[in-house]
Amino acid sequence: MGPASLALQQVQCVERWYDGAQTIMIKGHHSWRVIFADTVMFGLVFGLTNVISYLFIVVAGRSLLPAEFGVFNALLGLLTMTGAFAGSLQVAVTRAVSEHANRDTFASLMRATWRFALPGTVLLTIVALPFASRIGANATQVVLCGATLLAIILRSTALGFLVGLGKVRSQADLNFFGAVARLAGGWALMLAGFGVSGALAGYAANYLMVLTLAYAMSLHVSKRQEIPGNGASPVLRIEGSTVAIFVLAFAPFSLDQFMVQFFNPALGGDYAATATIAKLGFFAAYPITAIAYPNLLAQSDPRSRIRVLAAASAAIVLITGTLALVIGAFPRDVTQFFFGGRFGEAAHSLGLLALGLACFSLPTLGVHAQIAWGGRGGYLPSLAALTLALVLYAFRHDTLAVVVENQVWVYALQMVLIWGLLAATVARSRRHQSTAAPVPHAGL
Numbered sequence: 001m002g003p004a005s006l007a008l009q010q011v012q013c014v015e016r017w018y019d020g021a022q023t024i025m026i027k028g029h030h031s032w033r034v035i036f037a038d039t040v041m042f043g044l045v046f047g048l049t050n051v052i053s054y055l056f057i058v059v060a061g062r063s064l065l066p067a068e069f070g071v072f073n074a075l076l077g078l079l080t081m082t083g084a085f086a087g088s089l090q091v092a093v094t095r096a097v098s099e100h101a102n103r104d105t106f107a108s109l110m111r112a113t114w115r116f117a118l119p120g121t122v123l124l125t126i127v128a129l130p131f132a133s134r135i136g137a138n139a140t141q142v143v144l145c146g147a148t149l150l151a152i153i154l155r156s157t158a159l160g161f162l163v164g165l166g167k168v169r170s171q172a173d174l175n176f177f178g179a180v181a182r183l184a185g186g187w188a189l190m191l192a193g194f195g196v197s198g199a200l201a202g203y204a205a206n207y208l209m210v211l212t213l214a215y216a217m218s219l220h221v222s223k224r225q226e227i228p229g230n231g232a233s234p235v236l237r238i239e240g241s242t243v244a245i246f247v248l249a250f251a252p253f254s255l256d257q258f259m260v261q262f263f264n265p266a267l268g269g270d271y272a273a274t275a276t277i278a279k280l281g282f283f284a285a286y287p288i289t290a291i292a293y294p295n296l297l298a299q300s301d302p303r304s305r306i307r308v309l310a311a312a313s314a315a316i317v318l319i320t321g322t323l324a325l326v327i328g329a330f331p332r333d334v335t336q337f338f339f340g341g342r343f344g345e346a347a348h349s350l351g352l353l354a355l356g357l358a359c360f361s362l363p364t365l366g367v368h369a370q371i372a373w374g375g376r377g378g379y380l381p382s383l384a385a386l387t388l389a390l391v392l393y394a395f396r397h398d399t400l401a402v403v404v405e406n407q408v409w410v411y412a413l414q415m416v417l418i419w420g421l422l423a424a425t426v427a428r429s430r431r432h433q434s435t436a437a438p439v440p441h442a443g444l
Contacts, residue, residue, distance in 0.1 A: 046172045049172070049176045052176075052183055056179070056183045057276055059183070061272065062340065063187065067136065067265070068195050068196045069273070070136070070265065070271065072196045073261075073272040074261035074268065075141060077257050079149060079203070080254045081255065082124075082149055083149075085153070085247075087246075088239065089113070089156045090156035092236045092238045093156070094161075096109070097160065106158075109160075109161060109236070110158070110215075112236065113153060113157040117154060121150040121153070128146075141200055145200060147204050151210075154211050155214055158215045158217075158218045159174065162214060170217065177213065178206040178209050181206050182203055182205060182206035186199050186200075189201050242371065245367060248383050249363065249364065249367045249379075252360075252382070252410045253282075255386075257271065257272055260403050264398070267399075269343060271404075274353055278327065278357045280323065281358055282320065284319055285320045286361070289361075289365045289368055292368070302430060313365060320358035320361045323358075324355045324357070324358045327350055331346075332347045334347075334350065335347045352405070353407060353408065356412070359411040362418075363415045370421065375422065375429075377421065381414060381420075381421055385413050388409065393406055
């Protein structure tokens with residue numbers, strides 16, 4: 001689903017900010033006062049960027065034909081999934097720069113990224129071309145997706161370099177400018193009649209602008225500021241387990257539209273509208289996870305960490321539950337507000353999917369908590385949920401109500417499994433600490 005790109009961007013930005021801030025402090029580049037100021041501005045600018053990004057998807061729903069809106073969201077879901085690797089690459093770049101920076105670091109990292117990014121994206125594009133027609137896409141749209149993916153990966157290296165040198169606020173500023181370019185350029189192209197290609201071109205313009213600005217800033221910094229001497233090239237260390245956890249955690253959330261489009265394209269537009277509105281609850285609640293995650297990482301006392309988790313869970317339930325009730329009570333009014341009369345069928349299943357998305361917000365927090373506790377197998381619950389999704393959509397895809405039911409079952413299973421695994425991880429951690437605690441000597 002299209003809005004999933006926003007969610008994953010939030011996950012990646014929280015990861016990048018935390019890792020960047022911690023490594024910057026270790027290196028002594030800035031005081032905590034500067035880090036706090038950067039964090040406040042980062043949050044404000046990033047929040048505004050998300051509003052613009054969500055607005056673009058609503059604009060696409062109003063500008064494209066219903067069938068085109070389904071195709072657009074299916075392709076955007078695929079971009080979201082592949083973008084997870086780019087986020088992990090940025091974290092790796094940030095760490096490499098903070099640990100080992102010299103005047104040749106930026107050029108070395110960009111060369112390393114080019115060597116795998118260009119052939120990788122070209123290969124993916126070629127492989128995808130024969131299957132494009134299955135979801136209603138054409139060759140131009142697949143090529144635009146490939147170009148966008150390449151820009152996302154290269155941009156991650158440039159942004160990671162800046163964050164590694166302490167320029168935490170730069171990524172939020174640059175992403176904001178990119179979102180504005182996406183809205184202005186993509187909207188203009190859609191109005192000019194370029195359809196899905198125009199909407200995708202907006203995304204390509206977004207990431208190309210961020211790449212260009214970040215590349216220019218990085219070159220300036222590497223040549224004139226802060227980086228002494230030359231030395232050995234830094235080593236990129238991408239944590240495969242974290243990538244797998246996040247990619248699979250968001251797979252049911254991102255690939256639902258693709259599965260609908262693949263198995264029953266006639267439902268694509270109505271389902272895209274339904275999911276776009278229903279997922280608003282998740283985006284409204286995700287800042288709670290964004291705030292809780294660094295606190296979970298920072299807490300060493302298990303009881304304090306559990307209190308943070310409990311408070312965040314309660315806040316998420318309150319926000320998503322309230323929005324689900326409002327959407328469920330006024331589905332036609334909400335659908336009319338977002339998309340006018342273009343997707344009348346969306347209102348019939350909107351309340352149920354909004355409830356399902358309320359369930360998905362808790363697994364997202366649970367995934368972050370699982371990483372904070374250092375638990376293993378964090379990808380297995382989401383892998384099971386994705387498997388269920390594939391089976392359900394393959395055999396149940398006749399009506400909009402049925403595919404919405406599929407998605408709710410997937411979210412419910414993912415929530416139960418992730419929180420069950422988290423409960424086992426917390427219990428095991430407490431037993432380990434209890435066993436490791438020193439036994440006081442008896443008095444004489």
